[in-house]
Amino acid sequence: MRVVAVVxxxxxxxxxxxAANLGACIAERGFRTLLVDLDPQANLTVGMGIPWxxxxxxxxxxxxxxxxxxxxxxxxxxxxxxxxLAPGHLDLAHTEALMMPxxxxxxxxxxxxxxxxxSESFDWVFIDCPPSLGTLTQNAIVAASHLLIPTEPKFYAxxxxxxxxxxxxxxxxxxxxxxxxxxxxxxxxxxxxxxHTMIAAEIRERFGDKVFQTVxxxxxxxxxxxxxxxPIALFDxxxxxxxNYEALAEEVLLRAAG
Amino acid sequence: MRQDRAAxxxxxxxxxxxxxxxxxxxxxxxxxxxxxxxKAPAPPAATPAKPDLRPASQVRTADSEGLRAALxxxxxxxxxxxxxxxxxxxALDVDESGYHxxxxxxxxxxxxxxxxSGELARKHGTVAAPPTGVRWPKPVxxxxxxxxxxxxxxxxxxxxxxxxxxxxxxxxxxPES
Numbered sequence: 001m002r003v004v005a006v007v008x009x010x011x012x013x014x015x016x017x018x019a020a021n022l023g024a025c026i027a028e029r030g031f032r033t034l035l036v037d038l039d040p041q042a043n044l045t046v047g048m049g050i051p052w053x054x055x056x057x058x059x060x061x062x063x064x065x066x067x068x069x070x071x072x073x074x075x076x077x078x079x080x081x082x083x084x085l086a087p088g089h090l091d092l093a094h095t096e097a098l099m100m101p102x103x104x105x106x107x108x109x110x111x112x113x114x115x116x117x118x119s120e121s122f123d124w125v126f127i128d129c130p131p132s133l134g135t136l137t138q139n140a141i142v143a144a145s146h147l148l149i150p151t152e153p154k155f156y157a158x159x160x161x162x163x164x165x166x167x168x169x170x171x172x173x174x175x176x177x178x179x180x181x182x183x184x185x186x187x188x189x190x191x192x193x194x195x196h197t198m199i200a201a202e203i204r205e206r207f208g209d210k211v212f213q214t215v216x217x218x219x220x221x222x223x224x225x226x227x228x229x230x231p232i233a234l235f236d237x238x239x240x241x242x243x244n245y246e247a248l249a250e251e252v253l254l255r256a257a258g
Numbered sequence: 259m260r261q262d263r264a265a266x267x268x269x270x271x272x273x274x275x276x277x278x279x280x281x282x283x284x285x286x287x288x289x290x291x292x293x294x295x296x297k298a299p300a301p302p303a304a305t306p307a308k309p310d311l312r313p314a315s316q317v318r319t320a321d322s323e324g325l326r327a328a329l330x331x332x333x334x335x336x337x338x339x340x341x342x343x344x345x346x347x348x349a350l351d352v353d354e355s356g357y358h359x360x361x362x363x364x365x366x367x368x369x370x371x372x373x374x375s376g377e378l379a380r381k382h383g384t385v386a387a388p389p390t391g392v393r394w395p396k397p398v399x400x401x402x403x404x405x406x407x408x409x410x411x412x413x414x415x416x417x418x419x420x421x422x423x424x425x426x427x428x429x430x431x432x433p434e435s
Contacts, residue, residue: 040368091327093335180287198264202268
């Protein structure tokens with residue numbers, strides 16, 4: 001099982017869209033896939049057609065009291081493919097504060113996933129992280145075997161990845177974990193924009209083959225699919241956005257096999 | 259983009275990027291004791307795929323109490339952080355101001371995700387709810403946003419545009435805690 005944290009503290013870089021669509025494309029290929037919505041905005045949950053505000057238990061209750069609410073109890077299947085969701089909730093926003101006194105606060109998600117795998121098997125787990133480097137993101141990094149970093153081709157992307165790099169180095173001083181980079185994914189790419197091309201080239205120079213060959217272009221159909229509560233791959237297979245994520249899924253599976 | 263301008267931009271980009279470090283990301287990190295991990299008892303084998311996870315239609319539901327509590331928590335946090343931001347502004351402390359502005363941005367993003375008009379907050383009597391007809395302020399990610407935001411009203415008269423720009427830039431890369 002590979003546990004992939006989709007992480008970048010910058011908001012609006014397509015973390016949620018990537019987790020949802022990559023997860024759906026991999027599940028469509030028959031791999032049992034779990035999406036974990038760790039972002040208090042719960043957009044992944046809503047994007048899968050589930051209203052978080054109607055849930056009385058979600059990821060926040062798992063993190064706060066895993067004995068009372070094991071991860072397995074909140075997971076639901078979505079969209080008639082082997083795709084499952086551990087829904088998020090706005091209350092995750094204050095879960096960070098409530099977890100603060102607990103010594104194991106950064107290990108809660110990892111423990112929950114390990115407990116889950118005693119009764120359920122998943123091939124892939126994708127964790128949608130919040131746009132911050134707080135306790136929730138730390139939980140994702142400690143639980144993950146791999147990181148996937150979606151990033152816009154903007155100068156601030158470098159500052160963001162530098163901050164993430166610093167945080168990971170700092171975490172190694174206090175926590176025990178092992179994680180490697182699955183890849184950096186260029187998102188929100190605009191065709192014909194020279195600045196995007198220039199920055200993408202610089203990112204490739206710095207990160208080498210860790211940057212996915214697949215690029216996710218801006219595509220309005222992806223936003224429309226979110227309104228419909230479906231990943232683009234299930235909403236409009238012919239849309240460029242769907243084809244981008246299909247290509248990414250192939251590349252991710254190839255990397256995992258290699 | 260003209261050729262000379264493109265070259266200049268590329269040069270500045272490279273110079274800027276050279277200040278950043280990505281080694282831990284590129285190489286990966288591990289401080290797990292490999293031997294201990296190998297000696298640890300293997301967890302029980304996972305069972306094959308089970309079809310008994312709940313379909314979406316059976317997910318438990320609740321009333322709006324959770325939403326009310328969450329809005330109250332966010333409203334409280336917004337007020338607290340605004341107070342700390344004002345204090346940091348008065349001290350002309352860029353790092354501290356940027357840190358608290360980042361926290362405020364995170365709260366405002368959450369509020370915009372669930373209640374962009376402020377209507378729910380007003381209905382539930384949330385602390386710091388915007389007045390009737392007024393939306394929650396937008397998060398501040400650039401100097402333009404800051405100029406438009408009511409938060410700019412907290413800036414003391416002795417602070418200049420450079421101070422504000424530095425605070426906004428610090429907020430953009432500040433970790434949450």
